[in-house]
Amino acid sequence: RQVLRFYGWFGEPVSDSPLESWRVRRVEVLLYLEDKTVQVTEPPAPNSGIMQGTLVRRHKLPKEGGGFLGLADMAVGQSVKVYGKEVHIVDADAFTREHAAQHGIQLAPAQPCPVSPIEEVLAAKSKPSGAAVPVACPPAAGLSRADPDSPSKFAEALLGREYNSKSLQQFLQHGGEVLRFYVLWDDRQAQFGDRCPTCPALPRPQAEIMEVFEPNSGRTGFPTFLKRGPLPRVAVGGALPGQNRLAADQCYAPGDLRIGATLGVLGRQLYIYDCDDATRKWYTEHLGFAPELLAPIDVSEPAKVLPVPELPPARHGLGIGSPEDTLQNCLRLVPKPPKRDHYRWQTLDTVVLRYEAVLEPAEGRKLINIDRERRFVLSFFMSDQTLSVFEPPQPNTGLPGGKFLERAKVYKPGSKLAWYTEAEMKVGTVLDLHGRRFRLVGADAFTEQFTRERLDGAAAPQ
Template structure:
């Protein structure tokens, strides 16, 4: 039921226009509603004499597509983030029209959002325009206004095209251009898009550009205009200069940073002699070339005032002197006056420019055509002279006396007033513990001692990457052994043996380069032989090969390649069996590498073994064992609806190809409530996936778990959730469990087939 807009919206005032009507269908037909482009539209409701009934609105076009040509999806999904963009303008009448300037032309952008038919209008902001710009109309549905003031409907896609005028809240926007996406989108809908239209010229903008480009005659009271201010705002020229004040008592050489602001020609100078304390020497100002003392009051004013009336009884009156007779002309430093080697006079101080930054070099190269930017020589500061002399003579540091740390003693020698040692926090921030990532490398070692009680005893060496400290604790503490376990060396930096600590030389400490499997260490009188490392340490060293070269597979492989190259034929023959390369035991692989490279370390051999180990040996669950586990669970849960499972697969396989994606197959299995754990389902799908896209043959999956048609022997039950979780399946094996090596990959990476051919020849 509809109502007349002339009647109030109250009960009893609504009119039912369907009284007496027997046919309520709406017929569709083609109607040319956009310059010859046909659309499907609904016929108007019958009215009196062909005119619409009171309250009746014009037809609404249901869709620009015919039914059945597109997917039945809502518009907010199909047209999500699809926006039509049009360039437009609107005219604003001038409040005080001048000659040739009766209106202002406002350029703006109109956005039409296809997902919901909303419209947004934005006028780009122009700096120093003096006009309120930005978002003129926030995103909303806009009603279409007729000439008589009545509303028809909201603006739709057919109302936006180049050359059309859109009235939004009393402002008439003329569309003149669109982007590439908008043009292609409308053309694919059958809507022709005209060529772009030229926006009318704005008289005010043209007048302003004329004034900025060709300055008019200066008038009294008008400040000097800089045409470069809008273009060069926030751009500066950076120079390095010095001021030699050593002739005056207590003076010294000042290192300066001179900054020239391109926007207004001002200069700022800061003293950077002390790297920790900077201060402004000359605040930002226009720097005059000649300094003749302090200016008199009113000398730098933009105009000269003349006192024409004033006798002391009445208020003084003054006018501006149009001749500027009392104004003194001053020249200020510009960008052309400051170059490398130039002397800048700053109120009697002579600043010598000796270098500049890269942006300044490009600026002078483009504007003035300069090519030579060689820094000019400058005198050395007092500190630089002292440092140079100390390097030539050799700085004598008092030897360490044993009190405190070596850094404390060195600090006392460098300054009379020692302060707290400031350590660099970069290493701490990068290598400190973060979550479960401990950043601690742990190695297992055995002690080498003459005492049989401690000889061969296992210890754990922990290296902290955050501060290069080491601690050592007992690795095997058993009761009634007569040996107290616990911490052997607390966490601290450990000096390397054979050093005279009571000297002026910087002591050497153990770091991460000294910790690797197979190395012998002398730690504060205790001898250790590193025999192993935990999985975290090995994985960390392998993922940081630049820091740990003995865990760098490429470097180790290059070393082996150079040693094997002369005897490659004999080396490869020992791994052949039945004319094929197969897996070999890790001990045989180790012996072969050591025979070729006697000086290779255990860490490097282990790196190769971990990289080329046989991946199949680490498979915890075979396909047969997983099948037995799955069928055993289905028997216990009394699941036998395999036909329903097949129907679920067929429902998603419309082409009846017999294959589904892993994601779709997992959804069907979970939807049919197959009584298998999530971990079990994921492992089975991973094993049965075929092809590069990992599709699943659902018939093979059904036969795999169907214990009625394809029964398998039972198996001892396990905890599926924990045993088949991703933590356990993806956890690398410890290094001591590398039993076999996939030797074919190792031989292929050596890339010595050409050498084998030469040796055979």
């Protein structure tokens, strides 16, 4: 009943949240000494909104490279892989430290556990009234009359005084100017992450980010990644009543956007790799950027090399039908008959090429005297590229003659799906038919005429 207890945490990405992009999950790793099993539990946290308790049930936990996790794999300050999750060990209880010391293992001192961004926001909200408010949300009190959000300005506008809006002036001067950059958000290291190309348009001083859908990406509609508005440098929540708008130094400006830079937008890291020609011209004329600073960066990935499926090794007694029939069991769950070339079958159904063949000795071997006198007729059927071998009976040889090889497709030596075709059917060619070598020494008149008119100097019939 001895159990070693380690304290740790792992990071979890959070999507569709304006307050956090990742979360810290604190866990306890229990190692049972009686059978070396491991259990991972998460202590309940108030108002977490997530399912907690047993995350990994008690069993022997496999580790990378083979074997199972044990005491030697768990050290304070290091991390262990638990089914793809990287759990960082930060502390252990007193019994665990004493047991490890008895076995010659000294555990490091306790380390601090990081705090989730949402915990800092909740801690700030739980403070009593009068406490300091985060800098990202300054109070509205103390506004000067020169501030656009001053109540005095609003009251004067109600009485008929002309209001000189700086934002209206910028809209009239630069309303048609749009700086368009092409950026990339690579989130594949996170769970369910992806590589998303986006296109931010910056109608000064606001910005809008639209997602670019690549062909066959599986996404359609709703391309707005970030609606038009100020582009904050730090992630802030929604504005509350009485809060000011973000100051100019808290938002990105055109001078901050350049090719090769990485922008932090609401917890997402966006990499700028290109811009359009109008943007290059504007940066050259107004900010004096050199052309080499505006050169595009290639972010395309190399083409994926699709693996070539390999046929399983042939086993005696399991193959049913021809190799093409057996292959269908490897390609799909419900096998289908292999497709037949009906055009070839209709046009070349009656065409049979016949050759006279003799046995050829294999490498390093000699033919016996009786095999040197044997003659064969090799018939090649053009409709389905099958062949058969027949041995005419000869008197006083002691051989009965007859069918030597049944009609079938004959595969080339060392190949699984490449068989002999009409391209190899020429006088003088040596064919290896299931370990027996045959040399074609002659052909009948029809075969010579068909070969001369249809095969020599022209493509093989399809």
